Amino acid sequence: MSDILKISQERSRKRKQLLAQTLGLSSVDELKIVLGTADDMNNGAGSSYSGYGGQRSGSVSNSRDDEGGSGGKKTPGEIIYRDSSTFLKGTQSSNPHNDYCQHFVDTGQRPQNFIRDVGLADRFEEYPKLRELIRLKDKLIQDTASAPMYLKADLKTLDLKGLGSKFDVILIEPPLEEYARAAPSVATVGGAPRVFWNWEEILNLDVGEVAAHRSFVFLWCGSSEGLDMGRNCLKKWGFRRCEDICWIRTNINKPGHSKQLEPKAVFQRTKEHCLMGIKGTVRRSTDGDFIHANVDIDLIISEEDEFGSFEKPIEIFHIIEHFCLGRRRMHLFGRDSSIRPGWLTVGPELTNSNFNAELYQTYFAEAPATGCTSRIESLRPKSPPANSKVLRGRGRGFPRGRGRPR
16 A cells, blocks of 8 residues: 555544544544435445545535525435436436546546547548548558568667668657656566666657658657656757647546555646657648648547556557658667557567668668658648738738739
C-alpha cells in the first residue's frame, strides 16, 4: 500500500470521528444510519468506495429535500440518487445528470471511455469522402514503403551521423524517468532493469544533424515536466514547435483506479503528449508535394496497454504518414513491436539488426516522396493561400488598390 493511500485513509478516519462528534453520535458506525447509507450498503445498490481514504462515493443526494418548498420532507415517489448507477441513461431517464467524474469514482471507468467513433475503422463512417481519402493514402503509402530496417544500438554512444542519411521524419520515444515513477514495480525489459533517460541526456541527442533541410520531429514527452523540457529539446535541435498531439488513454477493457500515483500527485493522469516540431520552410497551402495537412486531428483516443507497458498507440504512425509525404522516416527508441515498413527503427531494446547504410540510401534515390494521385489531390482538404491577392469580404473580390473596371 502506498504512503499516499495510508495518509488518505488516516485523514478519512479522523474526519468520520469529528463528524460523529458533531452529530452527537456514540460511534462512527452510527454515521451509516444517520446519513441514510446503511440500506444501500446492505442491498448492494451499486455504491462503492472511492479507493482513496475509504470515503464513500456518491453520498450526495440529487433530491431537493433540504431546499425551500419541500419543508424538509421527502416527496412521495421521489427518487434519491447517491451514486452514478443510472447516469448513462441520459436525459431520457429520471436522472438526467451525466456525471462522468462521479461515475469514474464509482466504477473506475474513465470519462473518455464513452466518446464514440474514436477508432481508426469507425472514425469516418459518416464522411465517405474522407474515408475514401484515407483508404487511398494508406494504399499509396503501402505501395511506396521501403523494406523495414532496424538497428540495435545504444543511443547514448551511437553517432547518428554515422547512419549516412538525412531524414524527413524523426519519431522519438524515449524511456522517460516519469514512467519509472508511475510504475516502478514493472520497470524492467527482458528480465533486466530498464534504462531510463533524463531530459539532459535526451537534449544531447544529435537529432538536428540527421534532419533534412525541411523535416519534422515528433517527441513523446509524457505529461509532466516533459512539456517544458521537450520544447527545449526542439529548440536546441533546430525545430520550431508547431503542434501538440495528445493521447487520451481509455480503460474500457480493465476499468479501475490506478494503484500507482506519482509523489505528491492528487489526480490520476490519463493522457500523454507528443510534441511536433518543424524545420525549414513548409507551407501547407503551397507545399503539397511534401505535406498533406488537415487529414487527421491532433487527438488520439485509444485503449492503454496492460499495467506497466510503455507502448504508444500505433495511430501515431498513421498520423505521420498521412501528413508528411517524405519517405525517409526514423524511429528512435523503437522496439521489435514497432518495426514497420517504410521506417528505420533504432534502439537498445531491439533484438536484432539488418541496417545497411548503402542499401538504405538506394531506396530513395529515384522517389524521395510517396507522391500523390489525382484522386487524392481532389479529395484532400486544402488550405487557402496565405497571401491571397484577392480582397475577401468586400464586394465581388476586386484587387486591392484598383477601382472597379469601367
